[in-house]
Amino acid sequence: MTQALRVESRSDGALVQAVLRGEVEAYGELVERYQDEYTRFAVRMLGTREDAEEVLQAAFLRAYRALPRCREPERFGAWLWHIVANECRTRATRRGRRERRFVRDEALLAAAVAPAVSDGDALEVIAQALDALPQDMREAFVLKHVEERSYEEMAEITGAGVSALKMRVKRACARLRELLEDFDG
Amino acid sequence: MADHHGTDTGSDAAFAARVAAPLRAAERLEPGFRERVMRQVRREGVPGVTALPVAVRPRRGAPRWLTGAGLAAAALAGVLLGRAAPPRAPTAASVARPDTVYVVKFVIAAPAAGTVALVGDFNAWDKQATPLRPTSQPGIWSVSLPLAPGRHEYAFIVDGGEWRADPAATRVLDDFGTESSIVTVGPAEVMRAT
Numbered sequence: 001m002t003q004a005l006r007v008e009s010r011s012d013g014a015l016v017q018a019v020l021r022g023e024v025e026a027y028g029e030l031v032e033r034y035q036d037e038y039t040r041f042a043v044r045m046l047g048t049r050e051d052a053e054e055v056l057q058a059a060f061l062r063a064y065r066a067l068p069r070c071r072e073p074e075r076f077g078a079w080l081w082h083i084v085a086n087e088c089r090t091r092a093t094r095r096g097r098r099e100r101r102f103v104r105d106e107a108l109l110a111a112a113v114a115p116a117v118s119d120g121d122a123l124e125v126i127a128q129a130l131d132a133l134p135q136d137m138r139e140a141f142v143l144k145h146v147e148e149r150s151y152e153e154m155a156e157i158t159g160a161g162v163s164a165l166k167m168r169v170k171r172a173c174a175r176l177r178e179l180l181e182d183f184d185g
Numbered sequence: 186m187a188d189h190h191g192t193d194t195g196s197d198a199a200f201a202a203r204v205a206a207p208l209r210a211a212e213r214l215e216p217g218f219r220e221r222v223m224r225q226v227r228r229e230g231v232p233g234v235t236a237l238p239v240a241v242r243p244r245r246g247a248p249r250w251l252t253g254a255g256l257a258a259a260a261l262a263g264v265l266l267g268r269a270a271p272p273r274a275p276t277a278a279s280v281a282r283p284d285t286v287y288v289v290k291f292v293i294a295a296p297a298a299g300t301v302a303l304v305g306d307f308n309a310w311d312k313q314a315t316p317l318r319p320t321s322q323p324g325i326w327s328v329s330l331p332l333a334p335g336r337h338e339y340a341f342i343v344d345g346g347e348w349r350a351d352p353a354a355t356r357v358l359d360d361f362g363t364e365s366s367i368v369t370v371g372p373a374e375v376m377r378a379t
Contacts, residue, residue, distance in 0.1 A: 022231050031219045036211075043212040053214050060222045068233035068310040069363055071348045082362050123207040130208070145205035159362065173197050176204055 016073035019064075031060055034077055038084045044142045045088040046095075047131055059087040081157045085139065092135050129179040133172055136160075140168035141176070233311045287370045289332050291339070293317065293351065296324030298343045305339030305365075307332055312342045338365040 010018070010029070018026035035056065042052035063070075063083050070079055130138055143149045143157065144165075151162045158165065291303050301317040307330070308314040317326035338357065341349045350356050351366035358364055 020231070020233065024226060024231060025223070027226050028219055028223045031222050035214060035218050039214050040209075040212040044208055049212060049214070052212070053218065056214065056218070057222055057225075061225055064222075064226055065229070065232050066310075066361055068304070068312065069359075069361060071363060079361065123210060126204055126207055129204075141201070141205075142208070145201045146208045156362070159358070169201075170197065173201050177200060180204065 011074060012076035013074035016067060016070060016076055019067055027064055030076060034080055035060075037077070038081070041142060041147055042084065042088055044127070044130065044146055045135075045139060046091060047127065051091065051095075055087045055091050056084065059084045062087065078153075078156060082159075085157050089135060089139070126180065129176055132179055133175055137168045137172040137175065140165050141172035144169045233309045287332055287334060288329050289368065289370060290327055290329040291317070291341075291351075292320075292325060292327040293341050293349075294324055295326055295341075295343055295349075298326065300344055301326040302342040302345075303328055303330075303339060304342055306337055307339070312345070317341075332368075332370045334371045336367060336369050338367060340365045 010026070012030065012033075015026045015030050019030075038056060038059070039049075039052060042055050043049055046052050046055060059080065063076075063080050066083075070076060072079065130141070133141065139158065140154065140160075143154045144151070149157065151165055154160075154165050155162050160168075293301060295301050302312045303315040303317060304310045304312050315328055315330060317328040319325070320327050338359070339351070340363075341351065343349055348363065350364045354366040354368060356364050357367055
């Protein structure tokens with residue numbers, strides 16, 4: 001007779017407490033649980049998967065060192081969002097506009113008017129336009145429309161007020177309309 | 186539907202949805218990400234449990250005690266009075282002699298608390314490291330400890346879980362969204378200048 005072994009995954013709070021009690025390997029479960037959740041955001045903010053991975057490694061390590069300061073271990077994911085957003089902001093600021101991933105490719109943008117634009121081309125075109133936005137507008141647009149966060153969640157992640165975030169999203173849309181005239185309905 | 190800015194939010198939403206659709210494509214990290222993080226985690230050991238170096242040698246005689254400026258109705262921080270130092274540019278770390286010990290007294294009013302601990306950058310935010318003791322005044326807790334000259338962030342942990350910044354001290358919101366308090370340690374002329 002075989003017996004199925006039920007392994008119940010521990011909550012975020014239980015894993016955080018386990019790490020603080022000395023069970024360092026428990027942090028690996030938190031990494032596994034959350035590593036994909038922020039990858040898309042980091043790639044959209046920074047432009048490349050390589051930069052995103054560096055920032056996510058830094059964010060997970062920063063969170064690890066600051067675990068004693070995590071006031072609500074059950075909300076580790078939300079706390080980590082804040083750290084990831086900060087790391088992306090810091091990296092983007094350090095990189096500066098001189099090292100932007102994209103040079104505005106007029107030919108590619110012009111080609112976007114062609115009726116048969118592939119999904120890959122559409123992503124490239126839109127990613128170019130996104131990269132041209134100021135960082136705070138890019139962050140607000142990605143959180144709202146790509147990550148589909150509520151304004152209250154965005155306020156917690158970014159530390160900005162809801163009104164400011166709404167304005168940033170609105171301005172991001174306006175700027176993207178200018179950059180992507182031919183995508184506008 | 187228009188918002189108070191006079192723009193058509195309906196078409197904004199439709200535009201944003203069309204632009205965002207390709208951006209919602211999933212992105213994946215290279216395999217082995219977890220192991221790359223954990224390799225560093227294992228090197229660092231348990232967070233918040235590191236021995237602090239003894240950074241200063243006491244001068245001959247008793248160390249200078251820096252005491253609180255009196256109790257307020259709410260909590261208060263240890264306010265710092267430094268020992269005299271030769272006149273120099275007033276930055277705490279640059280003015281303080283390397284063998285100067287500054288002992289800071291932290292005081293808080295927490296009448297309903299069972300335990301109070303001090304956490305800060307000087308004890309790796311370890312809530313086991315620096316418990317406060319009840320004083321002879323009911324509801325008042327305190328602890329004194331030596332701190333290196335310079336700026337320090339700290340907070341109190343009440344009953345093992347409640348994070349409490351010092352209402353009588355300068356506060357700062359750190360990168361993690363947590364509110365902590367600031368104390369600057371140094372000679373008197375530095376304190377007057379800051």
